[in-house]
Amino acid sequence: MCRFPHPTLLVCLLASAFADPLPLRQPNPSLNVPASPPPTSLQLVNAFPGVAFTEPVCLASPPGDDKRLFVVEQGGKIWVIPDVTAASPTKVLFLDLLTVPGLVLRTGNSSSEMGLLGLAFHPQYAQNRHFYISYSAGFGADNKLHDRLSRFTADAVNPNLAVKTSEDILLQQFDQKSTHNGGDLHFGPDGYLYYSMGDEGEQNDLQLNAQIIDRDFFSAIFRLDVDMREGNLQPNPNPNPAYPDSDPLNVDAVQRDAGGQARYLVPADNPFVGATTFNGNPISPGYVRSEMWAVGFRNPWRFSFDPVTGHLWCGDVGGSKREEVNRVEAGGNYGWVYREGPFEGPWEVNPHPAPPAGFNPINPVYSYHHSTGGADFTGDCIIGGIVYRGGRVASLYGKYLFADFVEGKVWSMNLDGTGVTKIFSEGGISAFGVDPSNQDALLADESGNRILRIVSSTTGTAYPDKLSETGLFTSVANLTPAPGLVPYSVNLPFWSDHAIKQRWFTVPSPTATFTWSEDGPWSLPTGSIWVKHFDMEMQRGVPASKKRIETRVLVKNAAGAYGVSYRWNEAQNEADLVEDGGVSFPLAITEGVNSVPQTWRIPARGECMICHTPQAGHALSFNTRQLNLESDMAGHTGNQLSTLFGQGYLASNPGSPNFLPRHLRPDESAYSLEARVRSYLAVNCSYCHKEGGTGNGEWDGSPELTMEETGLINGNATNNGGSPANKLVVPGDTTHSIVLNRIAETNGFTRMPPLGTNVIDTANVSLLTNWINGELATRQNYAAWRVSHFEPDNDPTGEATADADGDGFSNHDEFLAGTDPNSGSSLFQPQVSLSPPLLSFTLPVNRSFRIETSGDLGSWIPWDIPQNQGLPAAGGLIEVAFPNADPMKFFRVELLEN
Numbered sequence: 001m002c003r004f005p006h007p008t009l010l011v012c013l014l015a016s017a018f019a020d021p022l023p024l025r026q027p028n029p030s031l032n033v034p035a036s037p038p039p040t041s042l043q044l045v046n047a048f049p050g051v052a053f054t055e056p057v058c059l060a061s062p063p064g065d066d067k068r069l070f071v072v073e074q075g076g077k078i079w080v081i082p083d084v085t086a087a088s089p090t091k092v093l094f095l096d097l098l099t100v101p102g103l104v105l106r107t108g109n110s111s112s113e114m115g116l117l118g119l120a121f122h123p124q125y126a127q128n129r130h131f132y133i134s135y136s137a138g139f140g141a142d143n144k145l146h147d148r149l150s151r152f153t154a155d156a157v158n159p160n161l162a163v164k165t166s167e168d169i170l171l172q173q174f175d176q177k178s179t180h181n182g183g184d185l186h187f188g189p190d191g192y193l194y195y196s197m198g199d200e201g202e203q204n205d206l207q208l209n210a211q212i213i214d215r216d217f218f219s220a221i222f223r224l225d226v227d228m229r230e231g232n233l234q235p236n237p238n239p240n241p242a243y244p245d246s247d248p249l250n251v252d253a254v255q256r257d258a259g260g261q262a263r264y265l266v267p268a269d270n271p272f273v274g275a276t277t278f279n280g281n282p283i284s285p286g287y288v289r290s291e292m293w294a295v296g297f298r299n300p301w302r303f304s305f306d307p308v309t310g311h312l313w314c315g316d317v318g319g320s321k322r323e324e325v326n327r328v329e330a331g332g333n334y335g336w337v338y339r340e341g342p343f344e345g346p347w348e349v350n351p352h353p354a355p356p357a358g359f360n361p362i363n364p365v366y367s368y369h370h371s372t373g374g375a376d377f378t379g380d381c382i383i384g385g386i387v388y389r390g391g392r393v394a395s396l397y398g399k400y401l402f403a404d405f406v407e408g409k410v411w412s413m414n415l416d417g418t419g420v421t422k423i424f425s426e427g428g429i430s431a432f433g434v435d436p437s438n439q440d441a442l443l444a445d446e447s448g449n450r451i452l453r454i455v456s457s458t459t460g461t462a463y464p465d466k467l468s469e470t471g472l473f474t475s476v477a478n479l480t481p482a483p484g485l486v487p488y489s490v491n492l493p494f495w496s497d498h499a500i501k502q503r504w505f506t507v508p509s510p511t512a513t514f515t516w517s518e519d520g521p522w523s524l525p526t527g528s529i530w531v532k533h534f535d536m537e538m539q540r541g542v543p544a545s546k547k548r549i550e551t552r553v554l555v556k557n558a559a560g561a562y563g564v565s566y567r568w569n570e571a572q573n574e575a576d577l578v579e580d581g582g583v584s585f586p587l588a589i590t591e592g593v594n595s596v597p598q599t600w601r602i603p604a605r606g607e608c609m610i611c612h613t614p615q616a617g618h619a620l621s622f623n624t625r626q627l628n629l630e631s632d633m634a635g636h637t638g639n640q641l642s643t644l645f646g647q648g649y650l651a652s653n654p655g656s657p658n659f660l661p662r663h664l665r666p667d668e669s670a671y672s673l674e675a676r677v678r679s680y681l682a683v684n685c686s687y688c689h690k691e692g693g694t695g696n697g698e699w700d701g702s703p704e705l706t707m708e709e710t711g712l713i714n715g716n717a718t719n720n721g722g723s724p725a726n727k728l729v730v731p732g733d734t735t736h737s738i739v740l741n742r743i744a745e746t747n748g749f750t751r752m753p754p755l756g757t758n759v760i761d762t763a764n765v766s767l768l769t770n771w772i773n774g775e776l777a778t779r780q781n782y783a784a785w786r787v788s789h790f791e792p793d794n795d796p797t798g799e800a801t802a803d804a805d806g807d808g809f810s811n812h813d814e815f816l817a818g819t820d821p822n823s824g825s826s827l828f829q830p831q832v833s834l835s836p837p838l839l840s841f842t843l844p845v846n847r848s849f850r851i852e853t854s855g856d857l858g859s860w861i862p863w864d865i866p867q868n869q870g871l872p873a874a875g876g877l878i879e880v881a882f883p884n885a886d887p888m889k890f891f892r893v894e895l896l897e898n
Helices: 006-019 251-255 605-611 640-646 673-684 738-744 762-773 782-789 811-817
Strands: 040-046 056-060 069-073 077-081 092-096 116-121 130-139 144-154 162-174 185-187 193-197 220-224 292-295 300-305 312-316 322-328 366-370 382-387 400-404 409-413 421-425 429-434 441-445 450-458 473-475 486-488 500-506 529-537 546-557 560-568 575-577 583-587 598-602 630-633 636-639 831-834 837-843 847-854 876-881 890-897
Touching: 040 421, 056 116, 056 441, 056 450, 069 116, 077 116, 092 162, 130 162, 130 185, 162 251, 185 300, 193 300, 300 382, 300 429, 312 382, 322 382, 322 400, 382 429, 400 429, 486 630, 546 575, 546 598, 560 605, 630 640, 636 640, 673 762, 738 762, 782 811, 811 890, 837 847, 837 890
Parallel strands: 056 429, 116 185
Antiparallel strands: 040 450, 056 069, 069 077, 077 092, 116 130, 130 144, 144 162, 185 193, 193 220, 220 292, 300 312, 312 322, 322 366, 382 400, 400 409, 409 421, 429 441, 441 450, 486 500, 500 529, 529 546, 546 560, 560 575, 583 598, 630 636, 831 837, 837 876, 847 890
């Protein structure tokens, strides 16, 4: 073996580096990709032409059902559209309360607010078939008006038919007036049922119900446990003897089962449980309506949960001053009757005293003047709406949509109450809902007896209609990239339903550069363009059967970024610009002799930007962990990070790729299952589930975090599917691991990621399953390790910084190395052998390491080898080869927790 002194070696390396200079960046003068997306306009269209309804007031779908939409009519009927995606949708009668034996429905109209008002499906509806309705019931000899909340069950054979005789009454109360009945129902992300009621009716709280929490079920949003979970509480007695007129017909018996027990429990963490004061005044905790979640509403007409953040939004109809939008918090007091909007309320014209000293209301997020006259920001009757989380209308994503019934206005609003914009003039809107198939915003038009849909359409534009017109390819038919369109590869592709992808990028400016980051998103110069092309093998595993499906273009501009898609024609020689709303179409795939058809979804432009956010770095695959691999980039084979710097695309030198992290493929068994799972979650989930992302921050999939920092293990989710046993990831328990069930679409959970895929990623479902049942089931953090090695577990010798066995290594060092902290002879001892030349040591699973070298034991530098990227090992014996070129090479190993 030839040996060189270090100066000679250095000269040889420099000569080699300059012998084959990297090619320069190529110009791209012929591009025709505008800096702004095609302009669009919003439209309100009939969602289901030919399908009419009579006074629709509520829209709902069962959890996980992406086909059926249920429409509630105030007159007592519930209709179901069995397939909202059908070319000619139809409706089927699901339930007619007027035909239920023994049930007396008190019907009305929009001015009386009596009738059938709300519908919600149990989180486990697919298993138990339970649904809940709120309606106005006649009760007693004179059929006096009562508010009723009941549970029904759907037929076991016919899913589009309710069992009329299955009613169980959960709650019923006497109501002296026909208005302000609220009656909206939704299951929250916590699996509890939320129910709204107004102040009983008439102007200015005539019945004196507002700001009282120990009397009746009025002027509040309630939270009930319909599953009778262990640890929750029996409801307090009703009525309170202090208010003997609350229940003149003694209806309490009808809302209990045959054994006299209530049919629901009160969640133990409801905010008014055990309350002894309200507004600073003493009350009896034994009679508090502890079902209350938030109070101080006049007529909360329609509330909803943001599916991303879990926040509860409610529109509260005003009296004579203000209409308001509230973000509802546990225990919040929203002011009525002492306040209307952010101003003094109408108590001065009613037999209410002045607000008590302890009154502490929450102002609405937004309110507008209660008046008529046609101004854009006034109205007479607010209709609470939804936070739009669909992707087909980009301009509305993440905004709150609401309306005014009387004045005929539909608005959008930023979630901080700013940016309120009137988007439509349409009277008679009574409720908002969501198309289960695509998350489009739907509006119940009570006056027009129809369901409306918000859509966007492209207006006249010079945006290139054909892929060939963009100048990105010199030959579209051959998919030959234009000069300056640089190919690149990624370590771990996002799952795209078996599609085979090619990627390119270009920076039109000859001097603009990327600012790279080891862990965070890169800074991208304005004008940069990324192109991703999708092929699909029409016969799985047969490359010759590939068919061109779609080509996507992402543009970084001054406003952020935008994306468009081009769909390939049948001749496979051109691709056409896809409309703003995207398109779905079937693919006739075969696997062996079996037909495995699938639906391909070309995303709406708004759907693109749900993931391609500023927090995610806009270009999702353009980061250090994805680009740190060997590839042929622009005619140069080598590490892509080095090539990008050599060609002048990076503002600074990233240095040796051996010191930089990368994502792992599922089949890289040299690394731990957990490390491969973390890569999968980072690529497929962390763009939303990260600090500042749109995934509500319940967990953070950023790969640079330790597992404990992610919040994944036994972490609470925004939506636990109605079971407190369900956590984000439960070691050894796949049934209750929400993340796995989201990815696999099992156990009643809806699919994640929600966009860009229609086919289950079975390989990575298996990867997560094996991890949860294997490595994770026995994984220990330091606290658990301490318990297993020290008794009692609060023994100070077990502190992480202590050295229990006096061997010079702290307990935390022993934890990392997998050695015995109570035995001085149990040491982490790397070994060096010369034949063959190897550095070796043994590690527990999920430990990463960094190796440094020295020639004199004084100056240490990182060892520049591929194994030194700090990736979590599979555990066991680690062997690292080194050239026997230097008789004086020392090593030291730093261990890290992942």
